[in-house]
Amino acid sequence: MIKRILILAITGLMVCSMSFAKKELPRVKLILKDSTAVEGYLRSELSDRDTIIAISPEQKGKKIKYDIKKVEKLLLLAQTDSDKTAEYYPIYVYSSMRSGKGSISDHPMMLLLTYEGKNVNGYVGFVWVFNSVAWNLEPIAYYKLEESQVAKPFLNFGTIFRKSKSGMINSFKEYPALTEKLENETLSTKDINKDPMLIVKELDKILDNK
Numbered sequence: 001m002i003k004r005i006l007i008l009a010i011t012g013l014m015v016c017s018m019s020f021a022k023k024e025l026p027r028v029k030l031i032l033k034d035s036t037a038v039e040g041y042l043r044s045e046l047s048d049r050d051t052i053i054a055i056s057p058e059q060k061g062k063k064i065k066y067d068i069k070k071v072e073k074l075l076l077l078a079q080t081d082s083d084k085t086a087e088y089y090p091i092y093v094y095s096s097m098r099s100g101k102g103s104i105s106d107h108p109m110m111l112l113l114t115y116e117g118k119n120v121n122g123y124v125g126f127v128w129v130f131n132s133v134a135w136n137l138e139p140i141a142y143y144k145l146e147e148s149q150v151a152k153p154f155l156n157f158g159t160i161f162r163k164s165k166s167g168m169i170n171s172f173k174e175y176p177a178l179t180e181k182l183e184n185e186t187l188s189t190k191d192i193n194k195d196p197m198l199i200v201k202e203l204d205k206i207l208d209n210k
Contacts, residue, residue, distance in 0.1 A: 025059055029075040030066060038066070042076070046088060046110040047137060048127045053110070068108055087113045093125065093142060093151045097171045104150055111142060111151060115197040119207035120145050122200035129156070141196035143203065157193050165189045168199065177206050 025041040030053060032038070043054035043063045053071060054063040068090045076086035088110045096102025115122030123142040128135050138158030142151040154171035168189075169179045181187040181202065192198050 025056075026079070027077045028055065029077060030055055031072045031075070032066065032070050033072045034070075035072075038064075040064075045137070046074075046126060048093075048105075048109050048125065050110065051107045068110065071110075074110060089113060089123070091123065091142075091144060091151045092149060094153060097153045097155075097167050115200050115204075117201065117204035118146075120200060120204050122197040123151055124196070125151075125153075127156075129158070141200075143200045145207075154199070155192065155196050157196055168192070172199070172203065175203060175206060178203055 025043065028040065028042045030038040030040075038055060040055040040057045041059055041061075043056055044050050044052070046053070051068055052065040053068060053074065054065050056063050071090045073090075074088040076088065078085050090108035091111050092108050093105050093111070094102045095105065109125050111123035111125045113121060114124050121144050123144065125140050125142055126137050127140045129138045130136075136158065138156050140153050141155040141157060142153050144151040152171060154168050165182060169182050172178045172182070178187075178199070182189075182199075187199055187202060
């Protein structure tokens with residue numbers, strides 16, 4: 001299911017980031033914290049650089065901007081009957097995958113909900129990363145504990161850091177039962193790169209047994 005959701009989300013972002021694209025912009029429903037609902041076409045990338053969400057009533061209409069801090073959630077509406085509506089939430093994130101390192105973002109980032117568990121949720125966000133040649137928009141996987149207000153990154157499964165096993169181990173340093181599964185390949189890097197939520201699901205089980 002994560003692949004279908006990500007394909008829908010990434011396709012939408014690609015269309016929004018390419019002004020010359022001939023494809024139609026993705027249709028969305030924005031829900032604000034005051035319960036106001038706005039439907040239209042997404043004109044933002046939903047990346048870590050965005051502090052507003054721009055929506056236009058028509059494909060080429062005037063953009064209306066909304067502060068992300070005032071957003072409750074954003075629904076990227078299904079394009080076909082086989083698609084599932086993708087849900088984005090504004091969440092503050094840690095800047096570093098390393099345990100105990102980094103700072104908390106000044107603004108919430110729109111994260112795609114890809115796993116909703118009992119103790120922890122899994123998300124995907126899109127971050128601009130410089131790879132020494134050019135800037136790339138990379139998908140980063142995050143997890144957020146139920147009682148926390150901040151999401152923590154644990155894997156860049158884009159084009160440049162696909163096999164960051166040591167990074168994942170460090171991100172989950174507080175959970176030795178989980179890092180042991182990474183170290184002995186019970187949870188393989190290859191499988192996690194295909195579905196980053198495998199490790200979040202495993203963490204949910206571990207937390208549930210405590």
